[in-house]
Amino acid sequence: MLTSKKRPRDDSTHTEKIKETDCSTSDPILTHDPWIDLHQGSFVGYWRNALGAETHHLLLERLLTQVAWQQRDVNIMGKRIPQPRFVAYFALNPETQGTYEYTGLALAPSHMSDIPGLLELKELAQNFAGLTSEEEQFNSCLVNLYRSGADHVGWHTDNEKLYDANPTIASLSLGTRRSFILRNKTDHATKYKFLLGDGDLLVMKGTVQQYWQHCIVKMTGKKAAEIGPRINLTFRRVKNPGAAGEVHNNSKQLS
Ligand SMILES: O=C(O)CCC(=O)C(=O)O
Ligand SMILES: [Fe+2]
Numbered sequence: 339m340l341t342s343k344k345r346p347r348d349d350s351t352h353t354e355k356i357k358e359t360d361c362s363t364s365d366p367i368l369t370h371d372p373w374i375d376l377h378q379g380s381f382v383g384y385w386r387n388a389l390g391a392e393t394h395h396l397l398l399e400r401l402l403t404q405v406a407w408q409q410r411d412v413n414i415m416g417k418r419i420p421q422p423r424f425v426a427y428f429a430l431n432p433e434t435q436g437t438y439e440y441t442g443l444a445l446a447p448s449h450m451s452d453i454p455g456l457l458e459l460k461e462l463a464q465n466f467a468g469l470t471s472e473e474e475q476f477n478s479c480l481v482n483l484y485r486s487g488a489d490h491v492g493w494h495t496d497n498e499k500l501y502d503a504n505p506t507i508a509s510l511s512l513g514t515r516r517s518f519i520l521r522n523k524t525d526h527a528t529k530y531k532f533l534l535g536d537g538d539l540l541v542m543k544g545t546v547q548q549y550w551q552h553c554i555v556k557m558t559g560k561k562a563a564e565i566g567p568r569i570n571l572t573f574r575r576v577k578n579p580g581a582a583g584e585v586h587n588n589s590k591q592l593s
Contacts, residue, residue, distance in 0.1 A: 372384055372385050374530070376520070376522075376530070376546065376549070376550065378545055378548075378549050379504075379544040379545040380542075380543075380544050380545045380546040380548075380549050380550060381542075381543045381544045381546070382520065382530070382532075382540065382541065382542055382543070382546065383466065383467065383539075383540065383541035383543065384532055384538070384539070384540050384541075385466055385538065385539045385540075386535065386537075386538050387535075387536070387537040387538060388462065388466055388510070388537060388538060388539035389462070389510070389536075389537035389539075390537070391537075394512055394513075394536050394537050397455060397512060398512045398513050398536075398567070398569060400453070400454065400455070401453065401481070401483075401512070401569050402483070402567065402569070404452075404453055405426045405453065405481060405483075406426060406448070407424035407425070407426055407483055408424060408425055408426065408445070409421055409423075409424050409425075410425065410443045410445075411443070412443050421443070422488065422489050422490050422491075422556070423482050423483060423484050423485070423489040423490065423491060424482070424483040424485070424489075425445065425480065425481065425482055425483070426445075426448070426480075426481045426483075427445040427446070427447045427448070427478070427479070427480055427481070428447055428448050428449065428450045428452070428453065428456060428478065428479040428480075428481065429447035429448075429449070429450060429477060429478045429479075429576065430450050430460075430476075430477040430478070431477065432446070432447040432448060432449055434579065435447060435477065435478060435576050435579050436500075436576075436579035436580070438478070438480060438498075438500065439498075445480075447478065450479060456479065456571075459510060459571060459573075460475075460476050460479065460573055462510075462539075463476060463508035463510060463539065463541075463571075463573045464476055464508070464573070466508065466539050466541060467506050467508045467541045467543065469506060474506070474575065475575065476508065476573035476574060476575050477574075477575055477576055478573070478574050478575070478576045479571050479572065479573050479574070480571075480572045480574065481569065481570070481571050481572075482569065482570045482572070483567060483568075483569050484514075484516065484554065484567060484568040484569075484570070485567050486557075486562055486563055486564075486565055486566075486567070487514075487516075487556075487557030487558075487561060487562030487563070487564075487565045488556065488557060488558070488562045488563065489556075490553070490554045490555060490556035490557075491553055491554045492553055493521070493551045493552070493553045494551060494552065494553070495523075495547045495548075495550070495551050495552070496542075496547050496572075496574070497547045497548070497585050497586040497587060498581070498584065498585055498586070499578055499581035499584040499585060499586055500574075500576050500577070500578055500579065500581055501574055501575060501576065501577060501578075502575070502577050503547075503548070503586050504544055504545050504546075504547065504548065505547060505574060505575065506541065506542070506543045506575070507541070507542045507543075507546075507547075507572055507573070507574050508539060508540075508541045508572070508573045509534075509539070509540045509541070509542075509570055509571070509572045509573075510537075510538075510539050510570070510571045510572075510573070511534040511535065511536065511537070511538045511539075511540075511568060511569075511570050512536055512537070512568065512569045512570070512571075513536060513566060513567050513568040513569055514536075514565050514566045514567060514568040515533050515534060515535035515536070515568075516533075516534055516554050516555070516568050517531055517532075517533055517534075517554070517555040518531070518532045518533075518534045518540065518552060518553070518554055518555075519531050519532075519552065519553055519555060520532075520542075520546070520550045520551070520552045521550065521551055521552075522549060522550055523548075523549055523550060523551055524549075534570075547586075548586075548587070554570075
C-alpha cells in the first residue's frame, strides 16, 4: 500500500551544492527541511524514499514490462538522433489533453489508469508537493526509462507552454541511483547535485524552470554498461493542451 505520509530526510549526504571545478567535494546542505531555497522564487523539495514501501522492485518490474516504451528520434541542432532513453506519456484525460511535443517528438498519451498504481503515485507526489486544490493537481505523467548508465537526459528546462510558466513538477525515481544536477541558467558554475535513488522524490516548484536547467548525467566506461535500469516518473499539470510544442521563453535543449 502506498503511503503519502511525510517523513523527514534521514540523511542529507545525497544532496550537495557543487562547484563546476570540483564536483567531488561536497558542501552538504544539512537541514531536515526538505525544501531548498534556490532564491528568486525557485524551490526544490527532496525526500529520500518517499515511497516508503518495500515493493519498489515490483513497481519497477511492472513499469518495465507493462509500459509501451518508445525510443524516438529528436531534432538536435538540425540532426535527427535517437533519444538516449525510452519514454512513455500518460494523462488523466488523454482525450482532451492532447500530445506532449518537444524537439520534433510528439507523444500521444495513454490513460494513467492503464498502469495499476500510477494514480496512487500521482496522489502521493501531489501530497509531498503540497498541491491541495484541484486546479493545481497533476494530470499528466511523462515516464523515462534509462536502460543503463549511458542513457541520460541533457541540460534542459521543462518550460513547455503546455504547463504554467512556473509549473510544479514532481519526479519520482525507481531503480538504480543516478545523478540529477540543477544548474543556474546564467551562472553555470552554481549547481546542486541530487543522487536520486529508489523511491526518492524531487519536486521543482516556483520559478525553477525559468532560472535553472537540469539533467541526468551521462555515465561512460565499463561502469555505465554495468549499472541497472532506472525509471523516472515526472508528474505535471497540463494547463494549455493547445500549446503543445511551444515553449515559454528560450529554446529547450534536450537530447
Ligand atoms: O529522470 C529524471 O530524473 C529527469 C527527467 C526529466 O528531466 C524530464 O523528463 O524532463
Ligand atoms: Fe526535465
